[in-house]
Amino acid sequence: MPVISVEHLCKDFKVHKRRKGFWGSLSSTVTREYDIIKAVEDVNFTLERGELVGYIGANGAGKSTTIKMLTGILVPTSGHIDVMNLTPYLHRKENARRIGVVFGQRTQLWWDLPVIDSFELLKHIYEIPENRYKHNLEFFSELLQLRPFLCTPVRKLSLGQRMRCDLTAALLHDPEILYLDEPTIGLDVVAKEQVRQFLKQINAERQVTVILTTHDLNDVEQVCGRLIIIDKGKLIYDGGIDALKNQYGKTRMLIVDLAQPYTDIDLEAVSLTRREENRIWLAFDRDTLPASEVISQLTSRYEVRDLTISEPEIEEIVRRIYKFGMSQ
Amino acid sequence: MRKYLAFSAKAFQRTLTYRFELWMELAINVLFMLIYVYLWKALYTDQTSVEGYDLNGILTYIVISQSLLTFVFTLRISRTIQAKIRAGEVATDLMKPIDFQMMTLATAVGTSLHTLLFNMLPKVVLFYVIFKLSLPPSFLTAALFIVSAVLGYVILFGIEFIIGVLAFWLIEIYGIYALVIWGLHMLFSGYFLPLEFYPAFLSKVAEVLPFRAIIYIPTALYTGNLAGSDLSTALLVQLAWATVLMALGRISYRAAFRKLVVQGG
Numbered sequence: 283m284p285v286i287s288v289e290h291l292c293k294d295f296k297v298h299k300r301r302k303g304f305w306g307s308l309s310s311t312v313t314r315e316y317d318i319i320k321a322v323e324d325v326n327f328t329l330e331r332g333e334l335v336g337y338i339g340a341n342g343a344g345k346s347t348t349i350k351m352l353t354g355i356l357v358p359t360s361g362h363i364d365v366m367n368l369t370p371y372l373h374r375k376e377n378a379r380r381i382g383v384v385f386g387q388r389t390q391l392w393w394d395l396p397v398i399d400s401f402e403l404l405k406h407i408y409e410i411p412e413n414r415y416k417h418n419l420e421f422f423s424e425l426l427q428l429r430p431f432l433c434t435p436v437r438k439l440s441l442g443q444r445m446r447c448d449l450t451a452a453l454l455h456d457p458e459i460l461y462l463d464e465p466t467i468g469l470d471v472v473a474k475e476q477v478r479q480f481l482k483q484i485n486a487e488r489q490v491t492v493i494l495t496t497h498d499l500n501d502v503e504q505v506c507g508r509l510i511i512i513d514k515g516k517l518i519y520d521g522g523i524d525a526l527k528n529q530y531g532k533t534r535m536l537i538v539d540l541a542q543p544y545t546d547i548d549l550e551a552v553s554l555t556r557r558e559e560n561r562i563w564l565a566f567d568r569d570t571l572p573a574s575e576v577i578s579q580l581t582s583r584y585e586v587r588d589l590t591i592s593e594p595e596i597e598e599i600v601r602r603i604y605k606f607g608m609s610q
Numbered sequence: 611m612r613k614y615l616a617f618s619a620k621a622f623q624r625t626l627t628y629r630f631e632l633w634m635e636l637a638i639n640v641l642f643m644l645i646y647v648y649l650w651k652a653l654y655t656d657q658t659s660v661e662g663y664d665l666n667g668i669l670t671y672i673v674i675s676q677s678l679l680t681f682v683f684t685l686r687i688s689r690t691i692q693a694k695i696r697a698g699e700v701a702t703d704l705m706k707p708i709d710f711q712m713m714t715l716a717t718a719v720g721t722s723l724h725t726l727l728f729n730m731l732p733k734v735v736l737f738y739v740i741f742k743l744s745l746p747p748s749f750l751t752a753a754l755f756i757v758s759a760v761l762g763y764v765i766l767f768g769i770e771f772i773i774g775v776l777a778f779w780l781i782e783i784y785g786i787y788a789l790v791i792w793g794l795h796m797l798f799s800g801y802f803l804p805l806e807f808y809p810a811f812l813s814k815v816a817e818v819l820p821f822r823a824i825i826y827i828p829t830a831l832y833t834g835n836l837a838g839s840d841l842s843t844a845l846l847v848q849l850a851w852a853t854v855l856m857a858l859g860r861i862s863y864r865a866a867f868r869k870l871v872v873q874g875g
């Protein structure tokens with residue numbers, strides 16, 4: 283029995299078309315033309331309890347829109363969402379009781395209140411039993427080292443501190459699902475690492491199902507077992523990270539520093555993907571072409587100063603998927 | 611219920627931090643009330659009673675109505691709702707297991723409780739001491755006044771909530787707010803004149819609008835000018851308006867939610 287199941291999910295936004303100039307704006311107030319943006323288009327997936335899934339895609343791909351529909355604050359244009367046997371937008375309150383949400387770009391804490399007051403208010407909102415509240419507060423304060431700033435007003439916290447508080451706020455009521463929309467945005471390396479470890483731990487210890495959107499693929503690589511990629515509203519990949527690497531990571535990259543800026547780089551079965559002055563990036567298929575062959579071809583025709591081979595990284599794979607789609 | 615009380619408590623606590631504004635507001639209110647009081651004293655030099663109000667009655671009316679008016683100034687929920695919609699903060703509210711209207715009401719009550727304690731009561735006491743105003747005719751009237759004032763408050767809230775929810779559709783609601791609150795409300799709530807003093811056609815208009823239920827009904831009840839069967843009708847009218855406006859607010863908020871587009875993120 284999946285915790286979340288999404289079928290043929292679509293969300294269109296109507297955007298008022300505005301024409302340029304005075305007469306344009308006048309006529310557009312009269313005629314009201316719309317552009318339709320298909321933010322999410324026929325997306326299907328299911329999640330089992332305890333899964334930790336990375337939901338990624340380029341800017342504007344439809345990640346936040348999907349999360350908003352799952353949390354019940356946005357009504358789908360068509361399609362079906364089932365979250366713990368509830369339809370989120372119809373059973374908004376019941377659904378809200380059982381989920382936790384963190385939007386990295388905004389806080390759910392009360393800006394001018396001390397952190398602990400926000401937590402107290404959440405205790406009442408979610409009707410958390412006193413002992414459960416105490417236990418959880420203790421647990422998260424310890425794990426995320428919140429104690430030094432529990433009495434500080436939220437507006438005075440650093441981004442990393444605020445994020446830790448927001449994570450706590452989303453988990454105090456023991457939600458079964460945790461939605462995270464860019465929880466590591468703007469954090470430094472250490473803080474990101476702390477958030478990742480934390481997510482892994484609560485997922486393992488509390489069986490919380492986690493959906494995570496991010497632009498930092500290290501998050502995905504270190505935390506998520508499964509990856510869903512959407513592009514322009516459409517789901518284009520759903521599966522394991524290793525499978526993705528095997529399937530799409532056949533391309534190796536040779537990075538070469540040339541002695542001079544040759545303009546006639548032309549090697550068999552090798553494509554020039556990038557160039558910066560004397561440095562070039564050459565892509566080739568590792569199954570059909572051994573690196574040694576590429577190097578010997580290269581050095582026989584051009585004067586080479588230095589070279590390195592890079593294995594496909596998830597970052598690179600995804601970059602190419604965003605750019606060229608899945609077919610390549 | 612407990613969770614909404616927590617919202618009230620937080621709103622109350624938050625308002626406590628704006629001390630300076632509070633004193634400014636109080637000082638300006640008191641000045642206005644003094645002006646009205648002396649104006650009526652001057653107007654009543656040759657009269658003993660107009661439309662059932664003697665001097666003492668009219669001064670009491672002014673002090674009570676002006677005090678109730680303070681809620682209108684401090685409530686500000688339509689603007690709060692609009693700001694929340696603009697900042698995308700409604701999303702955060704909607705992701706919680708709470709009723710948006712009740713939460714807004716609870717927050718408003720917290721703010722208004724502060725207004726009541728630190729603004730209205732001091733004003734009323736001050737004017738009672740200086741001008742020896744009259745008390746309600748009976749204990750029952752006093753009790754009914756409280757009921758009526760609460761209903762008036764709910765009506766005011768209901769109207770402001772609906773205006774605020776309009777911000778889901780409209781980019782700017784100030785025009786409507788100004789028309790309804792500064793225009794219609796100021797004209798027909800009876801905040802500076804008992805409605806009996808109005809020309810017949812204007813008081814006819816006032817009869818069919820909800821605004822008189824906000825200030826006029828509780829105040830006239832307090833001074834004893836609204837009594838007997840008129841009083842019970844007035845209370846029923848208030849109850850009806852409160853119910854209708856709260857229901858309308860709920861319906862429009864539901865409709866807004868259906869087409870809700872949360873900005874940003």
Ligand SMILES: Nc1ncnc2c1ncn2[C@@H]1O[C@H](COP(=O)(O)OP(=O)(O)OP(=O)(O)O)[C@@H](O)[C@H]1O
Pocket residue numbers: 295296297319320321339340341342343344345346347348871872873874875
């Ligand atoms: N309220 C809205 N009105 C109109 N269009 C919208 C609205 N919200 C989102 N969109 C559009 O829907 C598409 C998907 O947006 P969404 O915010 O879901 O992207 P995202 O994947 O979260 O991107 P990002 O990584 O930049 O956060 C975009 O083209 C966006 O412009």
Ligand SMILES: [Mg+2]
Pocket residue numbers: 345346347463875
């Ligand atoms: Mg987003």
